[in-house]
Amino acid sequence: MSETVPREDEATAESERAGDDADAVLRIEDLHKNFGGITAVDGATFGVERGSMTGLIGPNGAGKSTVFNLVTGIHDPDSGSVWFQDEEITGLRPYEVANRGLVRTFQIARELANLTVMENLMLPAKAQSGEALWRSVLPGFRRQVVEEERELRERVWETLEFFEIQHLADEKASNLSGGQRKLLELSRALMLDPTMLLLDEPFAGVNPTLEKKLLEHVQQLNDEGRTFLIVEHDMDLIMNNCEHIIVMHQGQVLTEGTPADIKANEEVIEAYLGSPWPISNDTCRSISPPWSSWNDWENCSESCWP
Amino acid sequence: MSARTDLRESARDLLAADAAKIAAVMLGIYVTYLLVGLILGYSANGMINTLQRLTFLVAIYAMVVLALNLHWGYTGLFNIGVAGFMAVGLYTMAMLAKPVEPTGGAQYPGLGLPVPIAILGGVLAAALVGFVVALPALRLRADYFAIVTIAFAEIVRLLYTASPFQEFTIFGYTMGTGGGRGILFNFQDPVVTIYRLPIFEGPVTFVNQYVEFGPADAQGVIYVGLLVVVLAGYYLLLKRTGESPFGRVLKAIREDEEATNALGKNTNAFKIKSFMLGCALMGLVGILWQFRRAGITPDAFRPHVTFYIWIALIIGGAGSNTGSILGAGIFTAGLFEGPQYLRRIIQSQISVGQPPGTFADAVGPMFALNFQPITSYLFNNMLTLQFVFMGVVLVWLMQNRPDGLLGYRTETAAAVPLGKRSDEVSETVHRADEPSETVSGTDGTSETASREDEVSDQ
Ligand SMILES: Nc1ncnc2c1ncn2[C@@H]1O[C@H](COP(=O)(O)OP(=O)(O)OP(=O)(O)O)[C@@H](O)[C@H]1O
Numbered sequence: 001m002s003e004t005v006p007r008e009d010e011a012t013a014e015s016e017r018a019g020d021d022a023d024a025v026l027r028i029e030d031l032h033k034n035f036g037g038i039t040a041v042d043g044a045t046f047g048v049e050r051g052s053m054t055g056l057i058g059p060n061g062a063g064k065s066t067v068f069n070l071v072t073g074i075h076d077p078d079s080g081s082v083w084f085q086d087e088e089i090t091g092l093r094p095y096e097v098a099n100r101g102l103v104r105t106f107q108i109a110r111e112l113a114n115l116t117v118m119e120n121l122m123l124p125a126k127a128q129s130g131e132a133l134w135r136s137v138l139p140g141f142r143r144q145v146v147e148e149e150r151e152l153r154e155r156v157w158e159t160l161e162f163f164e165i166q167h168l169a170d171e172k173a174s175n176l177s178g179g180q181r182k183l184l185e186l187s188r189a190l191m192l193d194p195t196m197l198l199l200d201e202p203f204a205g206v207n208p209t210l211e212k213k214l215l216e217h218v219q220q221l222n223d224e225g226r227t228f229l230i231v232e233h234d235m236d237l238i239m240n241n242c243e244h245i246i247v248m249h250q251g252q253v254l255t256e257g258t259p260a261d262i263k264a265n266e267e268v269i270e271a272y273l274g275s276p277w278p279i280s281n282d283t284c285r286s287i288s289p290p291w292s293s294w295n296d297w298e299n300c301s302e303s304c305w306p
Numbered sequence: 307m308s309a310r311t312d313l314r315e316s317a318r319d320l321l322a323a324d325a326a327k328i329a330a331v332m333l334g335i336y337v338t339y340l341l342v343g344l345i346l347g348y349s350a351n352g353m354i355n356t357l358q359r360l361t362f363l364v365a366i367y368a369m370v371v372l373a374l375n376l377h378w379g380y381t382g383l384f385n386i387g388v389a390g391f392m393a394v395g396l397y398t399m400a401m402l403a404k405p406v407e408p409t410g411g412a413q414y415p416g417l418g419l420p421v422p423i424a425i426l427g428g429v430l431a432a433a434l435v436g437f438v439v440a441l442p443a444l445r446l447r448a449d450y451f452a453i454v455t456i457a458f459a460e461i462v463r464l465l466y467t468a469s470p471f472q473e474f475t476i477f478g479y480t481m482g483t484g485g486g487r488g489i490l491f492n493f494q495d496p497v498v499t500i501y502r503l504p505i506f507e508g509p510v511t512f513v514n515q516y517v518e519f520g521p522a523d524a525q526g527v528i529y530v531g532l533l534v535v536v537l538a539g540y541y542l543l544l545k546r547t548g549e550s551p552f553g554r555v556l557k558a559i560r561e562d563e564e565a566t567n568a569l570g571k572n573t574n575a576f577k578i579k580s581f582m583l584g585c586a587l588m589g590l591v592g593i594l595w596q597f598r599r600a601g602i603t604p605d606a607f608r609p610h611v612t613f614y615i616w617i618a619l620i621i622g623g624a625g626s627n628t629g630s631i632l633g634a635g636i637f638t639a640g641l642f643e644g645p646q647y648l649r650r651i652i653q654s655q656i657s658v659g660q661p662p663g664t665f666a667d668a669v670g671p672m673f674a675l676n677f678q679p680i681t682s683y684l685f686n687n688m689l690t691l692q693f694v695f696m697g698v699v700l701v702w703l704m705q706n707r708p709d710g711l712l713g714y715r716t717e718t719a720a721a722v723p724l725g726k727r728s729d730e731v732s733e734t735v736h737r738a739d740e741p742s743e744t745v746s747g748t749d750g751t752s753e754t755a756s757r758e759d760e761v762s763d764q
């Protein structure tokens with residue numbers, strides 16, 4: 001503990017230095033990943049401050065999801081390293097990363113279709129002694145497993161209540177709507193009691209009312225001290241809710257900073273406007289007046305962002 | 307403290323709806339076969355033999371289908387090498403149990419271990435071989451995994467029948483697989499020992515007052531009784547496996563292995579454990595299946611055995627333990643044994659005449675609206691047609707009942723009921739038809755009842 005105090009001071013002093021804060025809970029350094037001929041991630045480097053709500057934005061194909069995959073061990077990076085809580089986690093298996101408290105959700109919800117919502121949420125809880133086959137099977141020991149299951153069921157119900165989806169408890173996950181699946185994924189990730197959550201477009205396909213609620217929940221979890229790194233295409237949402245934003249483009253970190261910094265950054269505007277995201281430059285121009293500032297972007301967002 | 311309540315709980319579980327379903331189907335099967343026996347004019351002895359054979363087959367199939375259900379229904383491991391694991395169990399058991407000194411015509415020597423230890427050895431060997439097969443195959447997709455398992459099964463069968471292993475010496479111990487000639491079981495049969503127990507004396511004399519029932523018949527019945535007990539053990543074991551955090555991870559792997567891994571579960575470890583357990587259970591079935599025969603016929607483990615087991619699993623619906631037993635019952639009584647009995651009944655009732663020699667001779671007269679030749683031809687070839695019939699049933703099931711004859715079944719992957727917040731509430735639901743004093747009993751129930759109200763108010 002004594003060590004972290006000067007570090008924090010250092011961090012505030014150097015908070016300008018992007019991607020290098022000493023109190024970064026997650027740090028990736030010079031990550032590279034090729035898929036066949038495609039370079040998905042091309043030397044990305046950044047840090048995510050402990051307890052922060054950080055946004056990761058960038059055009060389609062910028063490599064955001066791939067970074068998540070590299071960090072969580074779904075893919076192995078070609079080169080570079082990943083650090084989580086001052087421990088190198090490069091190349092660890094996904095379950096090892098998750099058990100260290102770094103949990104992600106997927107861009108396309110990965111609900112366990114033929115399991116109920118309850119089963120989905122019971123699954124990830126840590127330290128379940130019943131995961132040892134013999135304890136679940138042998139008469140004397142099963143008692144304890146049943147006891148643990150009762151407690152876990154209670155925890156799951158609390159989580160369901162937190163997200164106000166108790167009515168779905170007994171539903172098969174495959175019967176859920178797209179937005180409900182997103183909710184399921186987030187609540188399921190929370191069952192691991194993670195230190196940090198990587199959310200890949202958690203609000204895509206979620207209706208505005210639910211989105212607002214979900215955001216409140218995320219804020220609340222953030223206030224509890226959990227760190228969030230959120231990929232999201234809704235600029236308003238990112239600008240209004242994240243204290244720090246990382247912009248990726250063509251597999252690299254283009255820039256990072258506060259929402260104000262990002263809004264003012266010509267390079268960012270350039271990169272987005274020059275990219276096919278969210279729609280082509282010409283289409284956008286045809287809908288709205290020529291782009292000159294970030295404000296125009298925001299004004300246009302309602303009408304031309306998918 | 308807990309073991310007894312625990313057992314009582316499981317007994318209650320067994321007697322709940324699922325056991326009732328199994329009992330109903332088996333009762334239906336028995337009644338049908340009794341009727342068949344009556345029509346065919348079987349003696350009491352013949353009747354007992356028929357039912358005994360039927361029960362034997364149902365029990366064997368049910369056990370192995372339960373094991374396969376653990377692989378495929380729970381974990382999504384596409385194992386089409388079941389026969390191979392059964393063979394490993396049986397051959398290992400035989401080689402361990404055969405006496406060191408071969409006597410008379412009883413060909414090859416073995417290690418001369420006591421039979422129970424040899425059985426344990428066979429089961430462990432099947433599990434170990436499962437480990438060896440699974441290890442390199444774990445990273446493979448389901449279809450490639452299937453290829454590995456069927457290749458393994460064939461390799462095993464060919465190795466056991468290969469002449470170099472007919473008799474060999476390893477670490478100074480001589481034993482053998484018998485090659486193409488198979489192995490004779492020239493060791494003491496424990497069933498005979500059990501039969502000689504004093505408790506069986508009374509019942510045997512009693513039964514013999516009414517029907518002629520020799521020692522071999524009695525031993526057969528005792529053996530089938532033992533099998534049913536072992537089957538109950540399989541069911542309980544796999545039910546508990548399924549209804550536990552362990553089983554939950556298996557089901558999650560079946561649904562989406564990568565997502566399960568990302569949720570903090572070491573999926574490879576779970577897959578290996580599931581595969582080894584299933585293989586061990588298959589090895590035991592291999593032993594129990596052939597145990598009462600004179601020896602091993604190497605042909606017994608050809609791939610069609612595996613496919614029979616798969617058909618039974620599909621009939622019952624993969625993913626359901628109850629379904630596995632029902633599937634085994636329906637498959638054995640309907641598809642496996644049924645056609646022969648059907649043929650006998652029809653032949654006993656009507657004369658189907660002399661069958662024509664070739665298929666063409668049978669089909670030709672159909673165009674002249676003479677169906678006698680084709681009918682008698684079909685009856686005569688019932689055993690061959692059985693395969694066609696099984697294929698038709700399989701295709702029909704796949705298209706119309708992909709979740710098995712019973713349709714979709716939920717077997718919750720948790721050690722406690724999940725539908726409601728507490729056990730008590732769900733019990734209240736169970737016992738809704740009972741007098742109300744059971745409902746408003748303890749503090750727990752009233753508390754949960756109010757919770758229920760809260761939920762429904764929203
Ligand atoms: N498993 C894969 N195999 C082959 N190519 C891949 C794979 N994953 C990603 N890519 C490629 O890597 C590039 C980056 O993809 P990625 O999914 O990381 O983009 P993204 O920033 O998440 O985009 P989006 O906003 O559309 O989700 C794309 O060109 C994509 O085609």
Ligand SMILES: [Mg+2]
Binds near residue numbers: 064066107200
């Ligand atoms: Mg993406």
